[in-house]
Amino acid sequence: MAIEKAEGIVLRVRPQGETSKLVHLYSLQRGRLALIAKGARLPKSKFGGALDVCNRIAVVFYTKETRELNYLREAEILERFPRVQADIGRLAVAEQGFEILLQLAMAGEPNARLYQLVLDLLRGLNEAESGLRNMGRSFLLHFLESSGFRPNLDRCSVCGRSAVGDRATFEIDRGSYVCAECPPAGKVSFPALGRTVEWARWLQRVPPSKAGVPAPQIVGQELDRWLWLHLSYHVEGADKLVTFRYAGRLALREGELPENGDRNGKEARD
Numbered sequence: 001m002a003i004e005k006a007e008g009i010v011l012r013v014r015p016q017g018e019t020s021k022l023v024h025l026y027s028l029q030r031g032r033l034a035l036i037a038k039g040a041r042l043p044k045s046k047f048g049g050a051l052d053v054c055n056r057i058a059v060v061f062y063t064k065e066t067r068e069l070n071y072l073r074e075a076e077i078l079e080r081f082p083r084v085q086a087d088i089g090r091l092a093v094a095e096q097g098f099e100i101l102l103q104l105a106m107a108g109e110p111n112a113r114l115y116q117l118v119l120d121l122l123r124g125l126n127e128a129e130s131g132l133r134n135m136g137r138s139f140l141l142h143f144l145e146s147s148g149f150r151p152n153l154d155r156c157s158v159c160g161r162s163a164v165g166d167r168a169t170f171e172i173d174r175g176s177y178v179c180a181e182c183p184p185a186g187k188v189s190f191p192a193l194g195r196t197v198e199w200a201r202w203l204q205r206v207p208p209s210k211a212g213v214p215a216p217q218i219v220g221q222e223l224d225r226w227l228w229l230h231l232s233y234h235v236e237g238a239d240k241l242v243t244f245r246y247a248g249r250l251a252l253r254e255g256e257l258p259e260n261g262d263r264n265g266k267e268a269r270d
Contacts, residue, residue, distance in 0.1 A: 002063050006030055007078065009118055010055045011098040015041065023051050023072065024102060025059070028115045032107040035061050035072040050075040054085050054094060054122060081126040090125045093136040096243040097121050100143055103237055117142050117208065124209030131212035137223055138203045138211035140231065145204070149234045151175050153201045158182035164194035172229045190229055196222040 008027030016022040021040040025033045040047045050057050056079040062071045084090040097118055105114065121139045125132060144150050155162045157176035170177050171186030177197055178184050196219050203211055203223075215223065232239040 003060060003073070004029075004063050005058070005060050006033065007056070007058050008033060009115075009122070010051060010053050010057060011102055013051055013053060021051060022069075025057075026098075026101045026105065026115060026118060027059075027110070028112060029110055031109045031111060032101060032105050033070075034068075034107075035059065035070050037072040037075070040072075047072075047075050050077050052080075052085065053098075054081045054091075055079070056119065056122075081122045083126045084122060089132055092243070093132050094122060094125055096136050097139045097143075099241055099243045100140065103241060104143075104147070104235060111146065114143065114146055117146070121208040124207075124212060127209070128212035131214045133220060134203060134211045134213060134215055135208045137227060138206060138208040140227055141200070141204045142208070144231070144235075147235065149175065149230075150204070151177075151200070151230055153177060153197060153204065156182055158185055164197045166194050168192055168194045168197045170197075170226045170230070172226075172233050175230065175234065188229070188233065190222075190226055192222045192226060193219065195219060196226070199223060200226070 006025070006027040006029040008025030008030075010023060011026055012024040014022045014024075016036055019039050019041050021037045023035045023037050023040075025035065027033045037045075037047055037051060039045055040051060049055075055077055058076045058078055059072060060074040062073060064070070081094075084094050101114070101118060105111070117139060121135060124135050128135065141151070151170075152175055156164075156179040157171060157174060158178050159182050161179060161181075163179070164177075165180040167180040168177050168191075169184045170190040170192055171184055172188040172190060174186040176186070180194065199215055199219050200223060231241075
């Protein structure tokens with residue numbers, strides 16, 4: 001039996017027996033990692049609040065080649081995100097990213113870029129006052145890029161022009177889009193506003209922490225629909241993601257209002 005150290009973000013915690021917890025981390029050194037924390041459910045547990053979801057922690061754990069689950073020995077908090085942990089809207093966006101890592105990231109395969117991506121998402125959610133859902137959308141687009149399924153939104157797939165126009169069509173099976181002047185070449189398509197494509201381009205370029213700019217309601221709805229279709233078409237197992245399937249129904253504190261403005265006549269933003 002060997003002893004290892006790692007740094008990771010707590011994605012999910014579940015009861016394990018009467019006194020222990022099963023802790024799922026995304027770690028810098030080992031990628032997705034599951035650890036049993038013996039006695040963590042006891043009132044005077046040595047782990048205290050270190051195993052709370054969203055915490056970035058340093059862990060020491062026992063490993064054995066013949067065992068899939070390893071045992072946690074020590075856990076120390078490196079960074080907390082109290083506003084994410086205390087606010088259902090912020091936590092909902094974070095949980096969407098966590099589920100993607102839990103279901104789609106390979107266990108035991110480290111990815112430093114993906115680790116920094118989820119850490120950037122948490123830091124952004126903890127500081128931002130608006131645009132939370134766009135942070136989640138940016139995270140997903142960067143995850144797709146790191147997984148080799150980046151949508152090609154630089155230019156129309158038919159005519160090659162970068163100008164989008166008022167309307168566009170996402171080509172789900174081809175991972176691209178066509179402008180209003182060109183007929184779709186793909187077999188699976190989704191019509192949208194041209195500015196939805198422009199928002200998607202921007203979300204591809206900026207990290208999640210910088211994506212906290214609210215989008216108009218109709219743009220947000222089209223982005224969610226397109227991202228769900230693209231993800232479930234190209235990434236195996238994505239159709240089983242619960243949090244993303246219902247992303248459009250999340251009742252975040254900032255809210256979404258009709259495209260023609262809010263109750264005070266201001267432009268609607270999500």
